[in-house]
Amino acid sequence: MSQQPGQQGPSSFLNPNYVNPEVKGHYLKPVIITLMVLSGTIAGLRIITRSSILRSLGADDWVIIPALITAYALSIFNMMSEEYGWGRHIWDIQPKEWVFIRQYQFATQLLFTYSVALAKASILIFYLRFCTTKRFRIAIWITFGLLIAWVVSMSGLIIFQCHPVSNFWKEIPLTQTKREGCLPNEADMVLLHGIFSVVLDVIVLFLPMPTVLHLGLPTKQKVGLIAMFSLGLIVCLAGCLRIASIRSTILTFDVSWYGYDLYIYTSTEAHVGIICASVPSLKPLLAVFFPRLVTTTYGAGSRNRRSGALPDEFGSRGVRNSKGYPLNSMIESRIGSEETVFRRDEEGGDWPLPSSSSSPDGVVKTTEIHQVVVLRDVPFR
Structure with missing residues (x-):
């Protein structure tokens, strides 16, 4: 027996409401x-x-x-x-x-x-x-x-x-x-x-x-x-x-x-x-559209750091930065009064350390600047 639209009272097995039944929600x-x-x-x-x-x-x-x-x-x-x-x-x-x-x-x-x-x-x-x-x-x-x-x-x-x-x-x-x-x-x-x-x-x-x-x-x-x-x-x-x-x-x-x-x-x-x-x-x-969101700043006393074995999401040779280097393969070391740009060896290895006595391999340019060590264009830092 079905309940009419205007009928009052709760429905039950003996009095089911197939016309306008109560519903738990609409979400x-x-x-x-x-x-x-x-x-x-x-x-x-x-x-x-x-x-x-x-x-x-x-x-x-x-x-x-x-x-x-x-x-x-x-x-x-x-x-x-x-x-x-x-x-x-x-x-x-x-x-x-x-x-x-x-x-x-x-x-x-x-x-x-x-x-x-x-x-x-x-x-x-x-x-x-x-x-x-x-x-x-x-x-x-x-x-x-x-x-x-x-x-x-x-x-x-x-x-x-x-x-x-x-x-x-x-x-x-x-x-x-x-x-x-x-x-x-x-x-x-x-x-x-x-x-x-x-x-x-x-x-x-x-x-x-x-x-x-x-x-x-x-x-x-x-x-x-x-x-x-x-x-x-x-x-x-x-x-x-x-x-x-x-x-x-x-x-x-x-x-x-x-x-x-x-x-x-x-x-x-x-x-x-x-x-x-x-x-x-x-x-x-x-990293491509919001590079500032993936930038991490280290203090001037930062030492040589290995990135570890990370998948492409955290650094891939297929992704290039503004200088044409693969993301996660470049570090700009700005210490004292010099800015020195290093590239990590493509086959892996540690980052070269800045040295005042000799120029490390892979130096691209040196300019006068006063900043802290900055890692840029790195997909995960």
């Missing part, structure tokens, strides 16, 4: 669309930076593309679920509408798994590009193994949790709590899925920290690298919020009402993962 679509725009823009800028400025698209860049595609599909299905009643009380959803919602749930569980896994894989491949020790490389590959095992196991559980598979979305009375031919612990599986995803996020977050701390870098640069990698904390936070939302959803029968925010957290975790994986690649873009 799901605006939030998800905003996330889609942000992740798409940043991932697009990453591809442009790597292909046009650095001219060296890597495997991590290619992997982020399917991660973005699956995240977009995930978000679209989440928004389509709202059209069929997600965000209403479950008794205000017609059984035929619930079939579509369950189909979208099946698809989004798989898409979420693939999207966040691909984003994590992109970060791990990025780590391999500046891996400096055998121990770090082994740790990366072990994490890869855990990631692959998680994807394969969760994909199998999601796809084959019902036999036949279509039983997952088969039309049944909404008061029926168990589906024929399906595993009885679907809610627990979804919760474990989210927990293991966050555990992998934490592993990926802390994986490079020991290596960064042991790199021969200035303290400011170490702090910058650690701060950059710490962006992964945002992904971990989104994952924790998603777990909390899953727990509150599975503890109630009215899952479509109390699970409204869960779809937002699911899209958030997927898109924020892509954003955090792409932000480090934008440093050369900032």
